[in-house]
Amino acid sequence: DAGVTQSPTHLIKTRGQQVTLRCSPKSGHDTVSWYQQALGQGPQFIFQYYEEEERQRGNFPDRFSGHQFPNYSSELNVNALLLGDSALYLCASSLLGANEQFFGPGTRLTVL
Amino acid sequence: ELKVEQNPLFLSMQEGKNYTIYCNYSTTSDRLYWYRQDPGKSLESLFVLLSNGAVKQEGRLMASLDTKARLSTLHITAAVHDLSATYFCAVDVDDGAQKLVFGQGTRLTINP
Numbered sequence: 001d002a003g004v005t006q007s008p009t010h011l012i013k014t015r016g017q018q019v020t021l022r023c024s025p026k027s028g029h030d031t032v033s034w035y036q037q038a039l040g041q042g043p044q045f046i047f048q049y050y051e052e053e054e055r056q057r058g059n060f061p062d063r064f065s066g067h068q069f070p071n072y073s074s075e076l077n078v079n080a081l082l083l084g085d086s087a088l089y090l091c092a093s094s095l096l097g098a099n100e101q102f103f104g105p106g107t108r109l110t111v112l
Numbered sequence: 113e114l115k116v117e118q119n120p121l122f123l124s125m126q127e128g129k130n131y132t133i134y135c136n137y138s139t140t141s142d143r144l145y146w147y148r149q150d151p152g153k154s155l156e157s158l159f160v161l162l163s164n165g166a167v168k169q170e171g172r173l174m175a176s177l178d179t180k181a182r183l184s185t186l187h188i189t190a191a192v193h194d195l196s197a198t199y200f201c202a203v204d205v206d207d208g209a210q211k212l213v214f215g216q217g218t219r220l221t222i223n224p
Contacts, residue, residue, distance in 0.1 A: 033210060042116075042200050042214030043155070056211045090154060094210050099143070099162060101210050103155040 002027065004093050004104035012110045013081050021076045021107045025093030031055075032074040033101060034066060035090040043090055049074050050096055078109075086111045114139045114205050118215035126223055128190050133218045135184040135201035143204035144184045145212065146175050148197045155200065159186075191222045 005024045013019050025032050031050045035043035045058035049068035068074045072093075078085055088108050094101035115138040125131050135144070142163055147155040159168045161177035161184060168175050172195065174187045184201055198219045202212040 031210065033212075035212075040217075042202075042217050043212075045211050045213065048209070048211060056206065056209055058211070092210075098210075100145075100157060100160050101212075102157070103147075105154045 004091055004102050006089075006091050006104040006107050008107060009105070010108045010110075012112065014112050015081055015083060017081050017111075018077065018079045019081060019109060021078075021089050021091075021109070022073065023076070023091030023093075023104060024073045025091075026102050029093035029095055029102075030072055031094045031096045031101075032068060032072065033092045033094070034074070034076045035092065036060075037088040037090060037106075039087070046076070081111045083111050085109065114141075114203060114213045116201060116203050116213050116215040118199075118201060118218050120218060121216055122219050122221075124221045124223065125188075125191055127192055130190065131188050133186040133188075133199055133201075133220075135186070135215055137182050137184075137201075137203045137213075139182075139203075139205070140179070141182075141203045141205065142177075142179045144177050145202045145204070146184070146186055147200045147202065149200065149217070150197050158199075188220075193222050193224060196220055196222045 033048040034046040037043040048056040052068045063079045088106045091104040092101040144161045146158040159175040164179040166177045198217045202214045
């Protein structure tokens with residue numbers, strides 16, 4: 001049983017560009033959450049998707065948007081990239097209402 | 113706004129010694145999580161604490177939760193080098209919605 005998978009593993013972009021990160025949840029999970037982890041910091045909640053809709057959102061600007069597909073996989077899109085968007089982006093999946101979520105390996109985004 | 117504070121942020125200790133990491137949070141919650149992160153890696157779930165007085169143990173690690181004091185502890189017994197990592201606590205701010213607020217992390221180094 002595959003766990004949470006993310007792609008790509010690493011990504012380098014320049015300021016002003018747009019990026020799309022992808023996540024496939026653990027088998028049987030229906031909820032996907034995204035977190036941003038800057039170097040040396042704890043992860044910060046970006047948003048959560050359930051039934052193809054954004055269910056919860058953290059304190060991130062509208063440049064950060066997402067999508068969930070009928071197969072529960074999810075994308076995170078970031079527009080107009082800033083240097084400060086450089087971070088490890090983690091996807092976590094769970095069953096709605098469950099007590100635990102499982103994290104993927106992350107995508108490391110570098111903005112130059 | 114919920115704040116989660118860990119201390120210490122950095123901890124260097126010798127093998128065989130005992131130590132405790134503290135996690136304080138600023139609002140009512142009875143769902144607290146501990147994660148381990150190795151350098152460049154994702155988050156590994158260690159403990160899920162779901163009620164006041166909950167205590168869980170796995171190997172040399174033991175976690176507890178006091179919801180009245182808004183305090184969780186992660187106790188390390190007879191530390192070994194393999195436990196060197198960064199440890200994060202996280203609080204679910206929305207009663208099971210899996211919207212986690214993380215502490216800053218405690219970077220633990222265990223020296224032979």
